[in-house]
Amino acid sequence: MKSANMFRVLAFGDVIGDPGRKALFSILQKLKKKLEPDVTIINGENSAHGFGLNNIVVKALLENGIDVITTGNHVWQKKEIFDIIDIYQPLLRPLNYPPNTPGHGTVVLQLNGIKCAVINIMGRIFMDPIDCPFQAMDKEIARLNSEGVKIILVDFHAEATSEKVALAHYIDGRAAVVIGTHTHVQTADERILPEGTGFISDAGMVGYYDSVIGADKQQVLNLFLDSGSSSKKHDLPSEGEVVLNGVYLEISPKTRKCVKIERINEIIKIK
Numbered sequence: 001m002k003s004a005n006m007f008r009v010l011a012f013g014d015v016i017g018d019p020g021r022k023a024l025f026s027i028l029q030k031l032k033k034k035l036e037p038d039v040t041i042i043n044g045e046n047s048a049h050g051f052g053l054n055n056i057v058v059k060a061l062l063e064n065g066i067d068v069i070t071t072g073n074h075v076w077q078k079k080e081i082f083d084i085i086d087i088y089q090p091l092l093r094p095l096n097y098p099p100n101t102p103g104h105g106t107v108v109l110q111l112n113g114i115k116c117a118v119i120n121i122m123g124r125i126f127m128d129p130i131d132c133p134f135q136a137m138d139k140e141i142a143r144l145n146s147e148g149v150k151i152i153l154v155d156f157h158a159e160a161t162s163e164k165v166a167l168a169h170y171i172d173g174r175a176a177v178v179i180g181t182h183t184h185v186q187t188a189d190e191r192i193l194p195e196g197t198g199f200i201s202d203a204g205m206v207g208y209y210d211s212v213i214g215a216d217k218q219q220v221l222n223l224f225l226d227s228g229s230s231s232k233k234h235d236l237p238s239e240g241e242v243v244l245n246g247v248y249l250e251i252s253p254k255t256r257k258c259v260k261i262e263r264i265n266e267i268i269k270i271k
Helices: 017-035 055-063 133-146 161-170 217-225
Strands: 007-015 039-043 068-070 106-111 114-122 151-157 177-181 198-200 205-208 240-251 258-270
Touching: 007 017, 007 151, 007 177, 017 039, 017 055, 017 205, 017 240, 017 258, 039 114, 039 151, 055 068, 068 114, 106 133, 114 133, 133 151, 133 161, 151 161, 161 177, 177 240, 198 240, 198 258
Parallel strands: 007 039, 007 205, 039 068, 114 151, 151 177, 177 198
Antiparallel strands: 007 240, 106 114, 205 240, 240 258
16 A cells, blocks of 8 residues: 655566567566556566567667666666667666666656656675676765765666675665565565665576576576577577565655555466
């Protein structure tokens, strides 16, 4: 049940390929009518054929009601991204890539009279080499505060749960929300930290249910059982059941603290 006079956030985990997009589009307007979010966010780095993004997919996501698209380590998977990453302001890549990397890691939005920022950041443990996310967050939060941003939302794309929890505690009270992405498995640790930051280690995924974290299960089994078959690709199915994972949050504009965080976990039939 939504509360009055709150800033509302609807965020989904990694959207995986065509099944994920179909499921998301089939239920998104119903969810938005029910929850009335001020901003809707997805992690879209796997939304084009399971890896990366392209122009057609980005346009479809934005035209179907997504306000901000975050990414992660697969953001550069398709070469086309280099042609569009600087065109779409709502399309983010991790903030802590080195200077002069194409794209941007933060978007600032004016929503119902409230200045809100979404930051995309990436972890370093078991991930590609990248600049320190803790230092990057210090600098970016200070910059946003100086520009009058009232609410800061963070997608922390990271492998290690410990790193996600540590960063959330590090910026507790400085960001309203820290949502973990990347593992495609929704965690059951949603909570509000002592200084008012809403947190979950991983929002999960929007992807094919009968799979291995959204990927064709036989392809993944081949990787484990026979490394010689690792180059063989399998298309994702176009119909079946999709798990839709995400979180709904409410933030007090007055205190800038999160007052509610609830998991979304539904099975959607697509055809």
